[in-house]
Amino acid sequence: MRVAEVVRYGGVALAGHRLRSLLSLAGVAIGIAAVILLTALGEGARRYVLQQFAQIGANFVAVVPGKVDTTGGIPGLGGAPNDLTLDDARALARALPGARYVAPFVVGTETVSRGERRRQALVSGVTAEFREVRRLEVARGDFLPRLELERGAPLVVLGERLARELFVGADPIGEVVRVGDRRMRVVGVLAPRGTQLGIDLDEVALVPLATAMAMFNRNSLFRILIEADPGVPLESLRDRALELLVQRHGEEDVTLLTEDAVRDSLSAILNALTLALGAIAAISLTVAGIGIMNVMLVAVAERSAEIGLLRAVGASRRQVRACFLVEAAMLAAAGGALGLAAGWLGTRVLVGIWPALPAAPPAWAVGSAAALSLAVGTLFGWLPARRAARLDPVAALARR
């Protein structure tokens, strides 16, 4: 008996019960579409994060106060024995070979206002080097000037949206705004950049580092970013920076993150998330499989006489089993194909709604979804098929 004949015979049988077949097929289709859509979302999130890293710039080391190993917590969130200081930044800028830029910064929130217009904004105290390390573009005016680290100045660079909302059509360059209770002159407006790693760069206010430290009454730094000279490996820069800071602090109380490491660990986390989403969606396939089993059990019961006839005319148990198994597999395969198409369509719709999210199902998810649908059909079709094959032909023939 040829496979094509079994498939044709099964197809005719399934077509005989269109609604029932379509409903169980829809169960598989929904399960597969869910796997495709959810893994596409997970993969989209991963790609989005990677894109963000690519925009930020890949060639820097971030110095974070606190040591993961010694504090047991997230770096920078308490437990740091020694703060990062301006002297640390200065020492790194002066004595670290291979460092192109050293950009210390602090962050806080403050009200930024112009007349009656006011916005709560993220205020970051930075140096001129910050622009280089974060690849910031200035749309109008200039960035903050190069100043001594301890020297403040009443100058501010505004994010694009913040400037637009405070000045509504007017040119902000040279105008004065209030940041907290300080008057500051706007020297530049950043080019639109959007949100990166949770920070909306269109809504920040960048002020000189010393000014921000005074404003927030802080002596310590939030981070120091160090960009490597071209051709200098980040790992060696990181090791030398760590050595220098350990010398200065007398102990290893800082964590140095490279963009690669953060990106890789985030990517791994998001990969795991995608896998988990896929696995959760796959559970719905079990339900679909039970649907197929139910349909096939009903088919075996309804077609007992036919099974008896097949046995009477020479069909073997193996052939009868194959017929029902192929029918179940056909239901699952058709459902799988429909689910893949629906998943693909759903992904296109998602991308249409959120163009920034590069949602696309990973190849492994598409492959496993297709394999899974067939596996579901075979697995859940096995019991009904076995029952059909085991029917006593005489008893089966007696049923109507």
Add this chain to the structure above:
Amino acid sequence: MIELAGISRTFELGGEPIHALVEVSETIAAGEHVAIMGPSGSGKSTLLHLIGCLDRPTSGSYHFEGREVATLGEDELDDLRGRRIGFVFQTFHLVSRLDARGNVELPMIFAGLPRRERRELADAALAAVGLAPRATHRPAELSGGERQRLAIARAVARKPSLLLADEPTGNLDSRSGGVVLDLLDRLNDEGLTLVVVTHDPRVAQRADRLLILADGRVVRRAPRADLAAALTAWGLDAASG
């Protein structure tokens, strides 16, 4: 062709043994036309199923075309049923979603015959039973007599040596039944061995030989010359039937 020696078949029902056939011994020659009659529950259908290798006896030996059936494996029995034995049932057992040609081709699909050969055999069988013009009709579009002729076409398409018919006219009016019986007679004349289980004395009267069963035993064997007397003696004649 068929040699049954001391065949018994016992079923269990609620822990109690039911003796459907008891020590049946019979020989049916190739080309013979044998009718089996008897009251309900006498073991007629069980005997037909055993002869057709759909069931195995509890004891005794059965030789089909010289081969001891008990020694055959399941695959060999499947093959035997597919090639050498044809079945015709009272309720036709046609597959409603297949057309007439598809129904005739069905056993050949499972036998692995190539499509072209199947088509040739099916069309020849349909022509032989007068259903060539109805090849693409589904069973629901056929009359009762046509359905039974279609079932016969399916049974004989691969030219088996034995045709087993269980109440072949049981669901037919007398005119359609007559057409079907004529067809069976013709096939028998062409050399096909025919074993027919029936309640209908008019069917039995066409046989070469009659076996009457009661309580799982053959209680009477009657050649064609004695058929009428045997039927009357057992209250199975046309008047009482």
